[in-house]
Amino acid sequence: MTNNPPRIAVLLPCFNEAAAIAKTVHDFKAALPQATLYVYDNNSTDGSIVAAHAAGAVVRSEKMQGKGHVVRRMFADIEADIYIMADGDATYEAAAAPALVQQLIDEQLDMLVGARKSEIDAAYRRGHKLGNRVLTRMLAELFGRSFSDILSGYRVFSRRFVKTFPVLSAGFEIETEISIHALEMRMPVAEHITAYGARLDGSVSKLSTYKDGFRIVRTILTLYRYERPLWFFGLAGFMLAVLSLVLSVPLVMTYLQTSLVPRVPTAVLVTGLMILASLCFFTGLILDTVVRGRREVRRLAYLSFKAPGA
Numbered sequence: 001m002t003n004n005p006p007r008i009a010v011l012l013p014c015f016n017e018a019a020a021i022a023k024t025v026h027d028f029k030a031a032l033p034q035a036t037l038y039v040y041d042n043n044s045t046d047g048s049i050v051a052a053h054a055a056g057a058v059v060r061s062e063k064m065q066g067k068g069h070v071v072r073r074m075f076a077d078i079e080a081d082i083y084i085m086a087d088g089d090a091t092y093e094a095a096a097a098p099a100l101v102q103q104l105i106d107e108q109l110d111m112l113v114g115a116r117k118s119e120i121d122a123a124y125r126r127g128h129k130l131g132n133r134v135l136t137r138m139l140a141e142l143f144g145r146s147f148s149d150i151l152s153g154y155r156v157f158s159r160r161f162v163k164t165f166p167v168l169s170a171g172f173e174i175e176t177e178i179s180i181h182a183l184e185m186r187m188p189v190a191e192h193i194t195a196y197g198a199r200l201d202g203s204v205s206k207l208s209t210y211k212d213g214f215r216i217v218r219t220i221l222t223l224y225r226y227e228r229p230l231w232f233f234g235l236a237g238f239m240l241a242v243l244s245l246v247l248s249v250p251l252v253m254t255y256l257q258t259s260l261v262p263r264v265p266t267a268v269l270v271t272g273l274m275i276l277a278s279l280c281f282f283t284g285l286i287l288d289t290v291v292r293g294r295r296e297v298r299r300l301a302y303l304s305f306k307a308p309g310a
Helices: 021-031 048-055 067-077 095-106 127-143 176-186 209-227 229-258 262-301
Strands: 008-014 037-040 058-061 082-085 109-118 155-158 189-194
Touching: 008 021, 008 048, 008 067, 021 037, 021 048, 021 095, 037 048, 037 067, 048 058, 067 082, 067 209, 082 095, 095 109, 095 155, 095 189, 109 176, 109 209, 127 209, 176 209, 209 229, 229 262
Parallel strands: 008 037, 008 082, 037 058, 109 189
Antiparallel strands: 082 155, 109 155
16 A cells, blocks of 8 residues: 655745746746646736746636735645745746655655755845845844744745644735744744746846835734733833833932922832833733633644644
8 A cells, every 4th residue: 555645736926927937837847747836826917827827837816915915825725735835936946846845754844945045146136135134133033043044935835834824914024924933833844955046037026125124024023022922021011110210219319318209200200110011011921821822722723734744
């Protein structure tokens, strides 16, 4: 008796990639002939749908604009055992896909990140490398662990990751949300160095360095508040308490010398700050209990699926 081969789905979000989507599909079909390739078009106006159809991909559409919306739709709709996600711009190394899939199965991982390495300066936009390093460091400082390339769009997932990941992001911050979800759920993950090439002529990046960079930072801080409320609100409470104590020193000194409190507004401010500090601390405690319960539910849902290769 032989085991059935895993069902592999290649997921390609696409927005105005007529110049590159056909090559992307052809490259992945050559690397993984047994896989089903899905192109999810996100309101393209340049003939991307026609090119994807002609290349032999299964083409579907998502009308809500933004990569996060596309990923949410893909993860919900597609049934497979192993999922490969890449961009439709032909910059990722499709030939590395079989090795990525095999590593995921052999090590029973839930996510394998294709960390990008390129010898071509044109492959990276201005400020992209620096921004990636800063965000990676920020993620490590806040969550204790990180990846070397948190913004890589080339990833391989297990079924239990895809079907238990509650996608909340709307745009390019989706990769950051995916990384944080894997870290917080303590999933077995790894990285694999892959080649990264420059875009083809006629293919234009949709990423806004500053706008999307700000959204990614906001996503990291928001998810830190969601996942680590005790630390988040505890830090805010600590800062308020310190400020309250600093402002109270002159009041206490004056009271000890004269038995009077001449600056009543300052005394009221000190009292209010200390009350706010206490509220922040207890808010963190309550929300931490809620987060633990929510994490247990997510963990049980995660464990209801088999590991890849099991």
